[in-house]
Amino acid sequence: MTQPNYAQLPDHDRQRLRACTHHDPHAVLGWHAVDGGSVLRTRQMGAESVAAVLQDGSRVELNALGDDFFGAHLDRTEACDYRLEVTWPGGFTATQADPYYFLPTVGETDIYLISEGRHERLWEVLGANVKTYTTAIGEVSGTAFAVWAPNAVGVAVVGDFNGWNGAQFPMRSLGSCGVWEVFLPGVQPGAVYKFAIYTQEGYRRDKADPLAKLAETAPATGSVVAASDYSWGDEQWLEKRRTTNHDVEPMSVYEVHLGSWNQGQDYRQLASTLVDYVADMGYTHVEFLPVAEHPFGGSWGYQVSGYYAPTSRWGSPDDLRFLIDSFHQRGIGVIVDWVPAHFPKDDFALGRYDGRPLYEHPDPRRGEQQDWGTYVFDFGRPEVRNFLVANALYWAEEFHIDGLRVDAVASMLYLDYSREDGQWAPNQYGGREHLEAVQFLQEVNATVHRAHPGVLTIAEESTSWPGVTASTEHGGLGFSMKWNMGWMNDTLEYFSEDPVNRRYHHNEITFSLVYAFSEKFVLPISHDEVVHGKGTLFTRMPGDVWNKAAGVRMLLAYMWAHPGKQLLFQGQDFAQRAEWSEARSLDWHDQDGWEGEYHRGVMELVRSLNGQYKALPALYTQDFSGHGFGWNKADDANNNILAFTRYGTQGEKVLCVFNFGGTSQPEYTLGVAEPGQWRLVLNSDSGEFAGANNALPETVEAISFPHDGYDNSLTLHIPAMSAQWYVFEGR
Template sequence: MNSPNVPERLLIADGDWQLLSTCRHHDPHGVYGWHHTESGSVVRTRQIGAERVQLHVEGREPVDMQPIGDDVYVAALPDTNSVAYELIITWSGGATVTRADGYCFLPTLGETDIHLINEGRHERLWEVLGARVRRYDTVLGTVIGTSFAVWAPNAAGVAVIGDFNGWNPSQTPMRALGSSGVWEVFVPGVYAGEVYKFAIHTHDGTRLDKADPMARLTEAPPATGSIVAESDYRWRDSGWLEQRDSTDWDASPMSIYEVHLGSWKYGLSYAELADELVDYVVDMGYTHVEFMPVAEHPFGGSWGYQVTGYYAPSSRWGTADEFRALVDAFHARGIGVLVDWVPAHFPKDEWALARFDGSALYEHPDWRRGEQLDWGTCVFDFGRPEVRNFLVANALYWLEEFHIDGLRVDAVASMLYLDYSRKEGEWLPNIHGGREHLEAVQFLQEMNATVHRHHPGALTIAEESTSWPGVTAPTTEGGLGFSMKWNMGWMNDTLRYFGEDPINRSWHHNEITFSLVYAFSEKFILPISHDEVVHGKGSLWERMPGDSWNKAAGARTLLAYMWAHPGKQLLFQGLEWAQTSEWSESRSLDWGNLFGWEGEYHTGVRDLVRDMNHRYVDEPALYTRDFTGDGFDWVKADDAENNILAFLRHGAGGEELLCVSNLGGTSQLSYTFGLPVGGDWELVLNTDSADYAGAGNDLSAVVHADDYGWDGKPHSVTLHVPAMSTQWYRLRG
């Protein structure tokens, strides 16, 4: 850069200027800011649109800096040592601001940070990458601003852009920190609430304006900017967290309410949900709530499963601190909070993660591993340490920054198998020639081990639909290390069975009993999730055969059987009253079902679920041995002709609970069951009760199992089992 009447020592070398003017300079801090010269020192700054720039050195009067072209200003100083200074900038119209020079600050990432990032082991990545408001005490006062850092190893140059610099990448270029691939700059005068992106310049001359992968807040869709965020939230849940981390969840009650925050009651914010949803979940007796993904996603119709902002709760429903307050409100009422987490894939939006620095960075470069064709998404490169680090740190982030109690990991099967939903020629085998995705397995093991090391009471739950062995086995034994796994087989078989007309069910009896063949091979959660009430599958109500009375009876029978079956349970919103229509993310649940025509049937189902949840926590037999075979025994499994099922649940403290289900259309007035234990059995739940809009058959409150042997058991009891109903009986101590 040449300018008349300016000493050459103050000018910018042509090579540097060419790189700076095209935003391709790896070390703009080597040009801008304070620098030593042979005769003293020089300060350079670029202030696009400024009419005047003055240099104020501590202890001296301000002096005008000399413009040398292209909005660059310089000033020579006699000092040979670094000095404390600030810039006084006068803009068009006369407005003046005084601020520090960001190009005189040291990098905000240290050598240890860079080393850990290179190794893929920086577990608190969110504290060094992204945007962080920082405060520095200097001799000229406290300097407040925001540091920006982003990983873009293949970029030719990177700048941060926003309203604070007119979205001009030439104003705030970032420096590359060695060979780490991290670019960084500190910008004084940028505070929380500022919108920003990264302008990434590729080696082929393309400029990509990208949202921050580590953004902690974003603009509400369809806007795509990242927002500088700073939290001052003060948590009140230390007691809950301490109790959570000392709880053995394997032997504890878990009844989970799955919620899509945008449609439970359409239009509610995080703040409003903290009142209405929390009260509802507490009243219904659930122990946990599970949110479908809340991480930012551009398309609402993806339900959150195509994430663009992994570190940002969606701005659709409020701020990050308002989301914190929602979690805190649940904890104050004794409810755990789980969140769906999506590390399998991400969308191809050009402003987000896809080809982030002009090349395949977060995704695998070979499309046979880097794309999920069925979903139109990119697949993470699990073999790259920095990508694994991004995801493992993200898992910790939700637990630490938002006090989440567990992560339900979406689409695990798609991660485990290289040929998942791919035709021949569309996938690459592993190094051994197999279909197992070894790098994804390593990532899942690392994620689970890291989460459980830091938060022993936090849960990781796999949505995994295959027979992959050891999903919930410890990583020390070669397992994946998940706390629990969704039982997709149980869900599919059970819904298919209950969809049959009772007259046909005898031909499908194995579908309702098969789950016990493998019930203790993993630590299972029984889900009836959102996926079962969309895309033409019909609602649970619509799946039930018969008229409205029979639909309601079928729903009640299924749910009571589900609550008694080994495993924890999960129910999607609206299923607790057998909503009549399919779920849609674009409208509220059918709350009118509870008040309109035939509302008594839906109210009855809801009241049953409420009662079951409250009784469930008082019945140790239903949860203390969920995952071990010694917690279950069949009483009657082979009466396909009459569609009768009966089994015992055994509690760790010797408690006994008998579950009896008549899944047929004919009542059994005197049906005898063999039992291993005699004595009095108390009726604690009856889905046929008039309280639930059932037939209201008069069943004995207490029945006695005498010493008359039956079905190879030493004792027996004869029961009235109404058609399409389930009863629970507790053995009196």
């Protein structure tokens, strides 16, 4: 009786492997036991011959089976290690381990957690992860590839290591979880790859890896195998961060677009120049516009194609680690903009990843953001939530970031955000609230704060949604802080008015204190306020160059004194004249020439503001409590005078006085809480800041003379267009 030739390839397997629609190529290729022995099969595109070298040193020639398949029947039944010796045209021979010899690199627990949407270290399982296995013949190093593509009928790894041939390395499906995987021996860091997705509609779509840790530099779109050997030096910083309560600490943030701060500098160069600048200016934190990979530089990083890949525009992931580490070793925290609200439609990236809506919601009324031409994540799908929550943890774990500023939160919270009637679908209760997005935000905030105490999450949220910074245990969204967009809009509108007209807009400068303690606020003058024809802080100010500079100094002194932490975008701390552009460096030359003194003066003021701010606990220890603030003068609209006292937790007091008008007030009386000496610590009109240099007394005496509801009062000289801070020193 003739024994079957098990080395021959069944036609149905052959056709599916040729079309890359086989859900389990490992069941056909590689070594397999059969009746009376075993078979070994491989596919080597373009090879002339293939032999197997077994662990006992024996050698087996494989027969050509057609379509670049090779196979042999072995008498032995027990499994053994082997290497494939492949000979190519011209006589070149390569010896390699067989990808279809290895067990799945994604374990059962991983599959369970992925299916549940609770795998908090997703980047260690999906994507491309360099691994080394010890086999009977010796160590095998390579890369484990895994991707979530549940709608695909087949998936293969393609890259510069196989001529981008979609039939060479088909992946196996791990069942209903939708994950496909394969381990490729010999593929090392630096290899460029994509996933060839074969769709149910019969198309091949080459897609970048959603969890790639590195991408080619745009406009190229390939993913790159990467591994880190970076050795961190920020242990002391991280230890301190774990126990830091940022609510009661100073927080002065410098917002930066890394590509335009000083154009042409990479992560490593910025680790010197930018770190020195931020430290010299006295900021406590720096905030990067998004550094995740993005295809179009003009998006400033807000249309992300690689959520796990730091952009290659300015160096490698380890170069970015070096930059962050350098900030930490100088005592400066690093916040990164994070964009979980939406993603671009570029064909190589997340959109319609496996031929059908996957990361995006399938209903265009929920799955598309028309204003931005982007897709919206399907926040109700566990695997999508997992992708984003794990990504937040990834930046904290792998890059030691100290905070995530979450972009466009309002667009996530409301189903009708920027949509007309008929363009949105209500929630299950008929409302406009995006309940799944709310649950996602609560999950990501609670998870980040649990896993990494001391790491901040900050919402860019422009509406009056309640409880943005309330704890998730009490039904809030759980953010650490929220950008105060109302304060920003009202303040910039007020300062754009000519001083003679500001009396009619006085409520714009006082209204923020009505709600200042309803959330934990950051006061932002961000990149969004210096683009698209809005002008800059300098150009918004009315008057000649002197008045413009005085207005900027006054605004910044008011901002630093106001309850809440503060954020200032690059260039505004020297009153850059031109709007910001990502395509050029900051206009550092504004500080040159005879008018440059005004820009240098603003910079000196910001340096002084940061120094005084950190030295005065009254300005930060009760930022989020009404106990930290009291009005001294809120109703003098005719004179454009504003005055308030900031109170620290240990009884410290700082009196902050502002003359937003064009007329000096040489003898202005204010009621104050305490009699005794008040010492001048900041005067925006000082000559060192290119002000009018009006001589003001170093101390003033408050006497027991009732005024404006206070039992005590003092009389001040308040120059036009100026701000002063006074510290109470006692009797």
